[in-house]
Amino acid sequence: MDATLNEWAGRVRNAAETGKTLRIRGGGTKDFYGQPTTGEVLDTTPYRGIASYEPTELVVVARAGTPLAELEAALREKGQCLPFDPPYFGDGATLGGMVAAGLSGPRRAAVGAVRDYVLGVKMIDGNGDLLSFGGQVMKNVAGYDVPRLMAGSLGTLGLLAEVALKVLPLPVAERTLRFAMSEAEAIQKLNAWGGQPLPIAASTWQAEALTVRLMGARAAVESAHATLGGEIVPDANSFWQGVREQTSTFFAGDEPLWRLSVASVTSPLGLSGPTLIEWGGAQRWVRGDQGAEQVRTCASRAGGHAVLFRGSQSLKASAGTFQPLSPVLARIHRNLKQAFDPKGVFNVGRMYPDF
Amino acid sequence: MAFINDVRFEVDKRAILARLKSHLPSQAILVDEEELRPYECDGLTAYRAMPLLVVLPETEAQVADILRACHALKVPVVPRGAATGLSGGAMPHEDGVVLSLARFKKILKIDPLSRTAVVQPGVRNLAVSEVAAAYGLYYAPDPSSQIACTIGGNVAENSGGVHCLKYGLTVHNVLKVRGFTIEGDAIEFGADGLDAAGFDLLAIINGSEGLLAVITEVTVKLTPKPELAQVVLAYFDDVQKAGNAVADVIAAGIIPGGLEMMDKKATHAVEPYVKAGYDLDAEAVLLCESDGTPAEVAEEIERMKAVLEKSGATSLVVSQNEADRLRFWAGRKAAFPAVGRITPDYMCMDGTIPRKRLAEMLEAIETLSGKYALRCANVFHAGDGNLHPLIMYDANQPGELERATAFGFEILELSVRLGGTITGEHGVGVEKVDLMAAQFSPAEISAFHRLKAAFDPDGLLNPGKGIPTLARCREYTQTRGTTSPSPTATPPRF
Ligand SMILES: Cc1cc2nc3c(=O)[nH]c(=O)nc-3n(C[C@H](O)[C@H](O)[C@H](O)COP(=O)(O)OP(=O)(O)OC[C@H]3O[C@@H](n4cnc5c(N)ncnc54)[C@H](O)[C@@H]3O)c2cc1C
Numbered sequence: 019m020d021a022t023l024n025e026w027a028g029r030v031r032n033a034a035e036t037g038k039t040l041r042i043r044g045g046g047t048k049d050f051y052g053q054p055t056t057g058e059v060l061d062t063t064p065y066r067g068i069a070s071y072e073p074t075e076l077v078v079v080a081r082a083g084t085p086l087a088e089l090e091a092a093l094r095e096k097g098q099c100l101p102f103d104p105p106y107f108g109d110g111a112t113l114g115g116m117v118a119a120g121l122s123g124p125r126r127a128a129v130g131a132v133r134d135y136v137l138g139v140k141m142i143d144g145n146g147d148l149l150s151f152g153g154q155v156m157k158n159v160a161g162y163d164v165p166r167l168m169a170g171s172l173g174t175l176g177l178l179a180e181v182a183l184k185v186l187p188l189p190v191a192e193r194t195l196r197f198a199m200s201e202a203e204a205i206q207k208l209n210a211w212g213g214q215p216l217p218i219a220a221s222t223w224q225a226e227a228l229t230v231r232l233m234g235a236r237a238a239v240e241s242a243h244a245t246l247g248g249e250i251v252p253d254a255n256s257f258w259q260g261v262r263e264q265t266s267t268f269f270a271g272d273e274p275l276w277r278l279s280v281a282s283v284t285s286p287l288g289l290s291g292p293t294l295i296e297w298g299g300a301q302r303w304v305r306g307d308q309g310a311e312q313v314r315t316c317a318s319r320a321g322g323h324a325v326l327f328r329g330s331q332s333l334k335a336s337a338g339t340f341q342p343l344s345p346v347l348a349r350i351h352r353n354l355k356q357a358f359d360p361k362g363v364f365n366v367g368r369m370y371p372d373f
Numbered sequence: 374m375a376f377i378n379d380v381r382f383e384v385d386k387r388a389i390l391a392r393l394k395s396h397l398p399s400q401a402i403l404v405d406e407e408e409l410r411p412y413e414c415d416g417l418t419a420y421r422a423m424p425l426l427v428v429l430p431e432t433e434a435q436v437a438d439i440l441r442a443c444h445a446l447k448v449p450v451v452p453r454g455a456a457t458g459l460s461g462g463a464m465p466h467e468d469g470v471v472l473s474l475a476r477f478k479k480i481l482k483i484d485p486l487s488r489t490a491v492v493q494p495g496v497r498n499l500a501v502s503e504v505a506a507a508y509g510l511y512y513a514p515d516p517s518s519q520i521a522c523t524i525g526g527n528v529a530e531n532s533g534g535v536h537c538l539k540y541g542l543t544v545h546n547v548l549k550v551r552g553f554t555i556e557g558d559a560i561e562f563g564a565d566g567l568d569a570a571g572f573d574l575l576a577i578i579n580g581s582e583g584l585l586a587v588i589t590e591v592t593v594k595l596t597p598k599p600e601l602a603q604v605v606l607a608y609f610d611d612v613q614k615a616g617n618a619v620a621d622v623i624a625a626g627i628i629p630g631g632l633e634m635m636d637k638k639a640t641h642a643v644e645p646y647v648k649a650g651y652d653l654d655a656e657a658v659l660l661c662e663s664d665g666t667p668a669e670v671a672e673e674i675e676r677m678k679a680v681l682e683k684s685g686a687t688s689l690v691v692s693q694n695e696a697d698r699l700r701f702w703a704g705r706k707a708a709f710p711a712v713g714r715i716t717p718d719y720m721c722m723d724g725t726i727p728r729k730r731l732a733e734m735l736e737a738i739e740t741l742s743g744k745y746a747l748r749c750a751n752v753f754h755a756g757d758g759n760l761h762p763l764i765m766y767d768a769n770q771p772g773e774l775e776r777a778t779a780f781g782f783e784i785l786e787l788s789v790r791l792g793g794t795i796t797g798e799h800g801v802g803v804e805k806v807d808l809m810a811a812q813f814s815p816a817e818i819s820a821f822h823r824l825k826a827a828f829d830p831d832g833l834l835n836p837g838k839g840i841p842t843l844a845r846c847r848e849y850t851q852t853r854g855t856t857s858p859s860p861t862a863t864p865p866r867f
Contacts, residue, residue: 321565
């Protein structure tokens with residue numbers, strides 16, 4: 019075993035034996051996300067680098083501490099990308115953090131989420147065992163799909179060491195269009211367009227303006243533009259970057275930021291506070307001090323859930339970051355934690371207070 | 374061939390029967406041998422077992438009652454869809470109840486605006502696309518068995534199809550799954566939005582082979598039908614050139630709607646059966662599909678043709694209309710039954726390997742075919758590196774089934790050594806349960822058992838399948854751990 023992994027496994031075993039906890043940390047860019055957790059920091063950044071990259075296989079394998087920027091640059095050089103636009107939220111973002119946080123950016127509705135691209139993981143479980151699940155092939159149903167389960171588990175189930183990802187070619191052509199439109203009309207349009215074979219890669223509605231990004235073959239982008247109309251947005255890259263990285267003005271300031279994941283056809287939520295819609299209507303960002311109960315009820319009525327994405331420590335403490343689980347799901351979650359991390363070593367409480 | 378299930382239960386048949394009778398109408402319980410016989414195997418006919426009972430519930434409340442009864446009396450439960458599975462996943466447990474979802478046949482809702490369909494698990498895969506067609510939509514995963522197999526079975530196996538290179542597997546096309554735990558508690562995986570709170574349990578219910586929960590309702594995503602699709606048939610005078618052409622297409626930055634391959638044995642089996650019009654002199658044919666707007670397709674077909682020609686295709690035929698296209702695909706989709714016509718029995722392997730190793734694998738299969746003196750036709754989901762060698766044998770000839778099994782094992786072990794997996798889409802079931810030890814360490818197998826126990830602590834759902842007991846792993850390593858069917862060096866395990 020690699021020396022770093024050996025050392026990590028030792029630390030995990032030691033923590034398990036002595037009843038200590040570990041806080042897994044890459045670049046720390048997503049420290050704000052989830053509940054605060056305690057324990058000695060296990061810094062993943064020394065374990066970095068691309069282990070293998072074969073453009074013809076559409077697969078890249080890299081160590082968890084690899085800076086996301088380094089990974090994306092290597093892919094770009096070969097005309098490929100991580101199509102789900104993972105947000106960095108800071109310079110130091112790592113591959114491991116990307117998978118553990120499970121966050122996807124503007125193109126998610128069109129191309130799938132982080133989890134859809136995770137093919138394999140090498141990880142250390144709470145017993146200090148180095149385990150490998152999945153692999154480097156597109157189709158693999160041997161054993162349960164643990165690699166995808168790791169995506170979005172916030173490091174509560176294990177310490178990611180290495181990840182294999184499916185990658186895709188960069189789109190050949192793109193164009194960003196803007197339409198003046200009310201919220202209700204935008205939701206209606208986005209869903210109607212979604213039922214047509216149009217190369218819509220991303221969408222954002224905010225402040226009475228709908229912005230749509232087309233990506234695909236040149237001919238497809240041209241004909242979609244002809245069908246849809248709209249005004250071409252000149253500095254499109256920086257616009258989408260602002261949404262992906264939450265640097266646009268909508269996200270500025272200290273007001274709480276709620277993320278609601280709902281059925282795409284859900285009509286305007288009617289919550290007070292500014293709203294930004296993404297993912298063809300399936301992701302709604304809402305600013306303001308809404309009352310957690312109200313936001314959560316609203317989300318579950320719309321077939322989904324709400325996340326207190328950013329908020330003060332005191333709000334997080336009272337409202338919790340994530341939507342409470344049904345009793346059956348809560349039991350399965352505790353059991354899964356027990357299955358992978360029986361002594362409760364990793365990121366305790368980061369997702370839900372009871373594990 | 375008997376599969377020795379080493380997970381057994383002491384079951385009081387009279388007690389479970391009495392309890393089930395109190396919850397179900399009598400026609401929903403099968404007990405007589407002649408009624409049970411049709412349930413003794415699935416699509417993997419080489420392995421059979423007779424169940425204690427078969428139950429055919431019609432409502433979720435009945436499913437919950439059955440599960441509560443079996444849980445209370447510690448009786449194993451084997452969920453079953455259309456039994457087209459090819460790994461013995463739905464094969465009964467001798468001490469257990471088969472829970473058939475065959476009567477859950479309703480499409481509950483189609484919503485063209487949100488592009489979703491809510492269906493019961495016994496709905497056939499193709500039926501969803503047929504109903505969605507009125508809205509210009511379809512359900513993308515299209516296993517070749519789609520006329521018969523059910524959505525419940527598709528989720529349980531995470532099934533793929535000939536278009537999943539571009540449109541994804543079942544796991545990528547399902548939003549929400551409703552089901553029941555072994556305790557009879559309702560549980561929901563996923564949501565109506567694109568993600569759900571907590572762990573991504575939807576990811577593990579897909580491909581769970583009936584070991585984690587019984588699925589009673591599925592919300593699937595529907596995809597807009599492309600305006601146009603066209604397929605190129607590329608013929609090769611050498612199988613390995615065809616294998617390399619697959620990697621060349623991907624390397625050119627093209628993600629075809631489908632990229633499939635058949636060798637000469639397969640086309641020769643298919644042609645008299647389907648009359649697809651394949652060139653029978655070629656050693657291999659690739660089916661390479663482009664879909665999108667007419668302009669997009671025209672552009673992509675030209676790029677595909679250029680790559681395929683450069684890779685050494687001897688001739689190229691492009692479908693000129695939808696009838697052509699469907700005929701070309703009909704040949705591919707009928708490959709299994711077509712091979713079934715030219716041999717008394719066949720076994721379908723399902724290894725997946727990195728695309729660049731295709732040529733190497735084909736050569737090894739050729740050698741193994743000689744070694745075991747059994748014919749093998751090759752049908753591949755080439756774009757995904759997913760192989761379906763069809764090993765032909767005659768179960769009535771002494772020793773042939775054993776030879777076929779050993780042949781298959783060697784192919785799958787080689788798949789693992791080439792950096793791949795023992796199963797791409799058909800599941801582990803009983804067929805490959807021992808081979809799990811070729812791919813996973815004892816620590817990894819133990820982790821799978823713990824994951825299973827998180828859902829089903831008593832191990833009552835589909836016991837003995839999917840994940841081998843540690844005793845089986847030991848036995849496998851002792852008997853096969855040292856065999857080395859090919860000189861290929863072991864690549865570092867990922
Ligand atoms: C000719 C032929 C071609 C095929 N082509 C393909 C192909 O292209 N791609 C592919 O992926 N597969 C293919 N298959 C395999 C098979 O059709 C698929 O695995 C299919 O998904 C099985 O569906 P089923 O309804 O028949 O399930 P079954 O065979 O009845 O069951 C399969 C597994 O799912 C479990 N299960 C079934 N229903 C439920 C439920 N409601 N809840 C929980 N567990 C459940 C069972 O316990 C079992 O483990 C093919 C099979 C044949 C015979």
